Amino acid sequence: AWQAEEDLLWKGYYNGMARSIPHLKTTPPDHLFSDSLTIKGTFTDVQLISFGDGHTPSDLFLYLPKEKIAFMGDLLFIDMHPWLGFSKPLNWISYLNKVQALGINTYIPGHGPAGTPDSINTMISYIEKLLQLGQQKKENTELEIALPDEYKHWHLRNFFKYNVSFASKL
Numbered sequence: 001a002w003q004a005e006e007d008l009l010w011k012g013y014y015n016g017m018a019r020s021i022p023h024l025k026t027t028p029p030d031h032l033f034s035d036s037l038t039i040k041g042t043f044t045d046v047q048l049i050s051f052g053d054g055h056t057p058s059d060l061f062l063y064l065p066k067e068k069i070a071f072m073g074d075l076l077f078i079d080m081h082p083w084l085g086f087s088k089p090l091n092w093i094s095y096l097n098k099v100q101a102l103g104i105n106t107y108i109p110g111h112g113p114a115g116t117p118d119s120i121n122t123m124i125s126y127i128e129k130l131l132q133l134g135q136q137k138k139e140n141t142e143l144e145i146a147l148p149d150e151y152k153h154w155h156l157r158n159f160f161k162y163n164v165s166f167a168s169k170l
Contacts, residue, residue: 006155051099054092055082061099068105075099078112078119081151081159082126084166089127096120111156126151134167141168 031037039046044067050060055074062071074082075095100120107115133145145164147157 006157009155051095052091053088054095056086059095063102063104065102068103069108070099070102070104070106071108072099072110074110076107076109076112076115076119076123077156078107078109078115078122079154080111081154081156081163082111082123083156083159084127084130084163087166089131089167089170093124093127096124130163130167131170133164134170137164137168 033048035050037048039048044064047063047065048060049063053059059073059075061073061075063069075092100117104117107117107119109115109119129148129151137143137145145161147160151157151160
């Protein structure tokens with residue numbers, strides 16, 4: 001049953017990619033910013049904020065300060081294993097700590113259901129666990145690393161083994 005649900009996720013992903021190809025168009029940005037950009041609206045303000053790179057070199061999130069809601073993109077996965085392949089895990093942890101300091105109540109992740117401040121703690125713990133397991137793998141390349149119980153219910157579990165391998169090379 002779990003694998004069937006996982007397969008549906010991937011099927012939807014690849015079907016969406018295939019359907020969108022004829023409509024994709026690259027549009028260069030017409031406005032650039034370094035750390036943040038605030039857009040003043042009639043009813044609310046929107047902030048685009050970047051604390052550098054973590055998951056990828058182009059990380060930023062959208063923040064609604066009045067509502068205390070953050071749209072995190074791939075900086076936050078809830079009940080799903082992230083792909084660490086292009087990440088800088090220590091930067092990612094630092095980034096999430098800075099986001100957490102904003103006192104946000106609701107987090108909309110790139111993958112998974114809406115979350116709470118505890119979701120940030122869980123993401124940080126997951127990355128720290130991967131770094132720890134990666135170090136163990138580096139010290140003993142023959143060691144088989146088992147998926148920890150607290151992450152067994154997460155989707156995209158095939159990423160876990162790769163993530164440990166990635167972390168072992170840091």
